[in-house]
Amino acid sequence: xxxxxxxxxxxxxxxxxxxxxxxxxxxAADAELALQAARDVYTRRxxxxxxxVVRSSDIVASDPQDKDxxxxxxxxxxxxxxxxYEIPDEVGNM
Amino acid sequence: xYSQGLIGADGRTDEDEAFLAAFQERIDAEMKxxxxxxxxxxxxxxxxxxxxxxxxxxxxxxxxxxxxxxRAPTLRRKAALLAKVQDEGGHGLYLYSxxxxxxxxxxxxxxxxLSGAAKYSSIFNYxxxxxxxxxxIGWLVDGAAIMNQIPLCRCSFGPYARAMIxxxxxxxxxxxxxxEIMMTLARGSDEQKAMAxxxxxxxxxxxxxxxxxxxxxxxxxxxxxxxxxxxxxxxxLRDKFINATVPQAEYLGLTVPDPDLKWNEExxxxxxxxxxxxxxxxxxxGDGPCNRERLRNRTRVHEEGAWVREAALAHxxxxxxxxxxxxxxxx
Numbered sequence: 444x445x446x447x448x449x450x451x452x453x454x455x456x457x458x459x460x461x462x463x464x465x466x467x468x469x470x471a472a473d474a475e476l477a478l479q480a481a482r483d484v485y486t487r488r489x490x491x492x493x494x495x496v497v498r499s500s501d502i503v504a505s506d507p508q509d510k511d512x513x514x515x516x517x518x519x520x521x522x523x524x525x526x527x528y529e530i531p532d533e534v535g536n537m
Numbered sequence: 538x539y540s541q542g543l544i545g546a547d548g549r550t551d552e553d554e555a556f557l558a559a560f561q562e563r564i565d566a567e568m569k570x571x572x573x574x575x576x577x578x579x580x581x582x583x584x585x586x587x588x589x590x591x592x593x594x595x596x597x598x599x600x601x602x603x604x605x606x607x608r609a610p611t612l613r614r615k616a617a618l619l620a621k622v623q624d625e626g627g628h629g630l631y632l633y634s635x636x637x638x639x640x641x642x643x644x645x646x647x648x649x650x651l652s653g654a655a656k657y658s659s660i661f662n663y664x665x666x667x668x669x670x671x672x673x674i675g676w677l678v679d680g681a682a683i684m685n686q687i688p689l690c691r692c693s694f695g696p697y698a699r700a701m702i703x704x705x706x707x708x709x710x711x712x713x714x715x716x717e718i719m720m721t722l723a724r725g726s727d728e729q730k731a732m733a734x735x736x737x738x739x740x741x742x743x744x745x746x747x748x749x750x751x752x753x754x755x756x757x758x759x760x761x762x763x764x765x766x767x768x769x770x771x772x773x774l775r776d777k778f779i780n781a782t783v784p785q786a787e788y789l790g791l792t793v794p795d796p797d798l799k800w801n802e803e804x805x806x807x808x809x810x811x812x813x814x815x816x817x818x819x820x821x822x823g824d825g826p827c828n829r830e831r832l833r834n835r836t837r838v839h840e841e842g843a844w845v846r847e848a849a850l851a852h853x854x855x856x857x858x859x860x861x862x863x864x865x866x867x868x
Contacts, residue, residue: 448850473852476853483627484631487620487623504573507573507575
């Protein structure tokens with residue numbers, strides 16, 4: 444029997460106040476084992492205060508082929524940035 | 538350790554020139570390649586080969602050091618060695634994950650290791666005969682690995698580069714604990730000093746072989762350099778390692794077992810004696826002192842652990858079914 448063990452993505456919060464950040468992935472049969480393995484594989488030196496594990500198959504990702512369609516339009520919308528607007532120096536910091 | 542993973546790597550690729558040129562442009566602009574990005578098949582194959590063999594090296598590398606955990610001379614040494622061996626296992630897991638992003642499964646990689654189709658670093662086919670060898674491995678073998686792995690942190694393939702950054706952070710503890718063992722032995726009794734020298738004598742040349750043979754004008758190597766999978770030639774890395782290590786040996790009062798070792802003022806680098814590449818190829822091809830033992834152990838552990846993997850999956854399935862049944866009953 445060579446049933447494959449599911450893949451999980453591991454997210455770690457280094458300390459309270461920070462986001463959980465993707466640390467890597469691992470194989471585990473269920474959520475409990477995934478959490479334990481994540482602790483052993485990714486937090487051997489105090490890297491984390493909190494761990495999320497998510498089944499990789501549950502992640503929906505954008506297609507890199509669609510990168511231009513998805514993200515390119517924002518490049519032309521420079522009026523979304525504060526530097527687009529000219530405010531005289533006399534007004535001070537804004 | 539690990540440029541050995543590129544030996545025999547076949548970077549041949551069938552894409553048209555426009556595709557390859559566009560890819561090369563991204564590489565030259567130092568843009569990272571991520572798993573779902575378009576990439577030449579040769580790039581993908583070369584990386585799968587290198588990353589998986591790197592992972593195998595970490596996992597097999599647990600054996601020579603694991604051999605001394607129960608016989609470490611003090612509790613402090615034992616705790617450190619245990620942590621180091623656990624790190625090596627962890628490094629293997631980071632690397633397997635990085636390789637899997639390229640579409641190869643963990644099971645395939647394990648099969649390739651156990652069948653002998655995939656190699657691992659030649660160095661782990663040497664035995665650890667004394668406690669001094671644990672010092673020499675940390676100092677020399679991990680030192681050589683660091684030389685190889687630091688440039689890999691800038692590898693063009695994102696997941697490999699990220700895994701290497703984690704590995705390098707941890708590897709520095711490994712080298713320091715090894716050097717500390719050597720230092721303690723070198724300052725000890727005559728017998729202890731002799732043990733340190735003997736370990737250096739046996740591990741020096743195999744450590745130099747870890748960088749792989751001179752490439753000369755190897756086509757595979759220049760392709761890997763152009764794709765920024767590797768950044769330095771084997772000889773460049775070997776020289777860096779020797780230049781860094783010789784003064785460390787002098788500090789210990791130990792003698793590097795190479796009568797031809799000499800500082801070359803012009804190159805600002807040490808010249809070294811001839812490396813026995815026949816020995817290297819013998820070890821790579823399976824006839825090193827411990828090749829069979831290493832694979833036999835790995836196979837045994839894999840087989841003996843099968844029931845654990847199966848039971849964990851069966852348990853997960855049972856829990857899932859029960860949760861489902863409870864949900865239906867509640868509706």
